[in-house]
Amino acid sequence: MKIFLDTADVKTIEYHLETGLIDGVTTNPTLIRKSGQNPIDVYTAIASLGITDISMEVGGTAQEMFKEGMMLSDKYESVATIKLPMTRDGLIACKELSRNLVRTNVTLIFTIPQAILAAKAGASYVSPFVGRLDDQQV
Numbered sequence: 001m002k003i004f005l006d007t008a009d010v011k012t013i014e015y016h017l018e019t020g021l022i023d024g025v026t027t028n029p030t031l032i033r034k035s036g037q038n039p040i041d042v043y044t045a046i047a048s049l050g051i052t053d054i055s056m057e058v059g060g061t062a063q064e065m066f067k068e069g070m071m072l073s074d075k076y077e078s079v080a081t082i083k084l085p086m087t088r089d090g091l092i093a094c095k096e097l098s099r100n101l102v103r104t105n106v107t108l109i110f111t112i113p114q115a116i117l118a119a120k121a122g123a124s125y126v127s128p129f130v131g132r133l134d135d136q137q138v
Helices: 010-017 029-035 039-048 062-079 088-099 112-120 130-136
Strands: 004-006 024-026 054-057 080-085 104-109 125-128
Touching (some): 010 039, 024 080, 054 062, 054 104, 062 088, 080 088, 088 112, 104 112, 112 125
């Protein structure tokens, strides 16, 4: 099992990193906006802490996500995991990034069939929204 922090707050990451239990960090544009910084600065700061797996979210069309994902992978190399939405375009981008040996994380997973589709597209990780899944149960 791997434990990832979902934050863009470097001080929070530093605090929890001291436990030795954190395997990586996942973040998103909303968290980065809250930090008041631009994504590249946040990713660089997180990588400088020694985090070896950072999920960096991309958006747009399949082609735009692929292009941004490749740029982030080239810049951050083995530290980068490209975080993609569970959408048709996200799955297309996932497939192409996977073909290029880029680690991927498909997010916004709400059902088991979605997780299966993400795996079929080559996702290294899937990020289920467990709290929201629990909300759906009666």
